[in-house]
Each structure stands twice: as C-alpha cells, then as structure tokens.
Amino acid sequence: MKILIVDDSKVMRSIVKRTLRQAGFGNHDVVEAGNGSEGLERVAEHTPDLVLCDWNMPEMNGIEMLQELRGAGNEVKFGFVTSEGTAEMHQVAMDAGALFLITKPFTADDFEEKLSPVLVAA
C-alpha cells in the first residue's frame, strides 16, 4: 500500500514517517509533498491508498486539497495531521470528507488507532 504525506515541514514529514514505522506501518510505500498543490500532483501520479495531510500550508492548504480531490470525484482515504484540533476544525474536516484528524504531538498509539481501520479496509 502507498501513503502520501503532505506537509510543508520536512522535519514533520520525517516525524510522520518515523511514527508510521513505530505504529507498525513501516512496510508501506511513502510518497511526500510539500503543499496541497504538490499533493494533488502526487495523488495523480501515485494513486495512494491514504493521504496524511497537514492543515496549514503555503500555496494550497489541506482542506483546499481535500475539497479539490472530492470535487474531482477522487475518493482517496484522507486524514489530517495538524497542530490545531478544535471541534470546529474537526467538523469542517469531516464535512469535507476526511476520515480522521490527528493532533500534534501524537504517538504511535494515536496512529495505530486511527490508521488501522483505514489501512486494513484499503
């Protein structure tokens, strides 16, 4: 399976990869993008099974990327990994078609809990 990590921070992409490995998902292929626009390109190129996306990013943010995908009829599984996790953001994310929202700082247990049902079903 293939996971796309979209985050403008190189170090955060590294942390997400480490946490995926710690949560038992280290055998999946990982593709990276630095913002929502790049993320859309990677989705088209690689057809990932899951997108893990930051919320605040330059050029195109995470929610705009998700709306673009759903607007184009793409139903790729999509979750947010973000430093803010208000109830309002959670609702906006779910309404746009996200499956979950993981708040930073996170643990491998958080990833296992949120990703296991998604990746098993993929």
Add this chain to the structure above:
Amino acid sequence: MSESDPGMEPGPWLEALAEATAELSTTTLELEGCKVIGPRRSEGDLSGGYIALIGDKCSVQIAVAASPETCRTIAGRLFEMDAEEAQELPDGDVADAIGEVVNIVAGGVKSRMAPYDATLQLGLPFVIEGVIESTKRLRTEYLEADLGGGMQVVLVAIVDTRHAANAAA
C-alpha cells in the same frame, strides 16, 4: 491555571507553554524527565522559534529558545540523527525543526488557553537569533526548562497589554 489575567500577564501562558513543552518532550522528542528549572531574566543570546497567538481578548507571542548547539541536537533528534551528525545539519533544516517544535507546542497552548479566549488563532512560526527588545506595552517572562537528557531551553511568553486593554474597553 494561575489566577493572573492572561490578557495582561505572561504567567498563565508560560504555565501552559511549560505543560505543552513537557508533552512534546515525551511524545515527539521521545525524552524522559522534562522539568522546569525556574524563572530566568532574559532569553539571552539564543536561537528561538516564535509564534503568535491572537484572539479577541489577547495578543501573545510564545517562544522556545535554546543555544545553537541545543537547537541542532533537537533538530537531529527529530530527523533521527545522533548529536554529532546533527551538528552538520543545514541551517534551514534546523530552522524548520525549531519552527515545528514551537508550532506543535503552540497548538497545546491554544487548547489549554481556550477557556480564557476561544477565538485564539495561531500565526506562522519563525526562527530568530538574539535578544528581543521589549517595549512598554509588552510584558515578557521567561522560564528555563530541561527537555530531558540535559537539553536546556528557555520558554518565553510576551503579552501585548494594550491589545487586552483595548479589548476590555
């Protein structure tokens, strides 16, 4: 949480910042033994990641600052490098890491301070070196902490008292 007015006093923000930093230490940094050492008079000549939290009732900057060597060690830990390798990291990667550290703790501070001001919004993190020159309208307090493993940082909270005064008027 202390009884101070968070719109006028840095204390409650520092308290929330210390809690959020301890959370970051045990999770993202995978360290043990994070502890507050005590108050400090200034950040000194350090590198710091700064980020704004602005709401209807308050305008605040928080920071996590450390020596250049400690910033590199923190960055290296996030990039899964040992301390020696980390000293070779490009400046841009160190700035990225310290910016992300303060971005993460700011999310924790925001959630902890939401009962005081539910309208808080995070700004963009940035990294600077050196001493912040305060002005009369700003109140600044510092707290020294050990992230664990001897990595000492200075936590900074800067409150814009005029913003709070205008909001209260």
